[in-house]
Amino acid sequence: MDIERLNKILAVFEGEGGLISILQRVQEEFGYLPEDALFSIADFLKLPPSQVFSVATFYDHFYLTRRGDHLISVCQGTACHVLGARDILETAENCLGIKTGQTTPDYKYSLERVACLGSCALAPVVLVDDEIHSRMTVRKVKKLLTEDLDDTESQT
Numbered sequence: 659m660d661i662e663r664l665n666k667i668l669a670v671f672e673g674e675g676g677l678i679s680i681l682q683r684v685q686e687e688f689g690y691l692p693e694d695a696l697f698s699i700a701d702f703l704k705l706p707p708s709q710v711f712s713v714a715t716f717y718d719h720f721y722l723t724r725r726g727d728h729l730i731s732v733c734q735g736t737a738c739h740v741l742g743a744r745d746i747l748e749t750a751e752n753c754l755g756i757k758t759g760q761t762t763p764d765y766k767y768s769l770e771r772v773a774c775l776g777s778c779a780l781a782p783v784v785l786v787d788d789e790i791h792s793r794m795t796v797r798k799v800k801k802l803l804t805e806d807l808d809d810t811e812s813q814t
């Protein structure tokens with residue numbers, strides 16, 4: 659972790675920083691919350707490290723391990739499930755060569771399963787970063803994940 663980048667962030671919160679805001683800002687900067695950063699934040703706020711770690715692990719939107727550049731979220735809610743979401747998730751795992759919850763070794767992709775994404779009428783649904791891909795099929799997910807997402811525009 660780049661300590662200078664962290665110190666610049668902490669300096670902004672000098673005298674007015676709340677733990678959650680600092681965690682959010684640090685994650686925004688690094689893409690996750692490095693362990694060293696959590697100890698430094700505890701130091702900065704004069705809190706026991708256990709308190710900082712317990713907040714960081716309590717909320718789902720904080721990540722303690724480095725994530726991929728692209729987050730692939732495969733919906734497993736009821737509407738998506740009945741239309742083959744399980745096969746889609748399995749296909750995504752095979753295409754990326756990782757299991758759900760893991761990140762590819764090159765840190766390009768992270769794969770997760772999520773409950774309803776609120777787009778049931780478009781089921782089954784895969785979310786890539788902020789973009790919904792609707793009415794997915796095994797074939798469509800294979801195509802999506804074998805293309806380089808950095809070079810690809812919308813595929814909905």
Ligand code: FES
Nearest residue numbers: 733735738775777
């Ligand atoms: S169940 Fe998948 S979007 Fe609602």
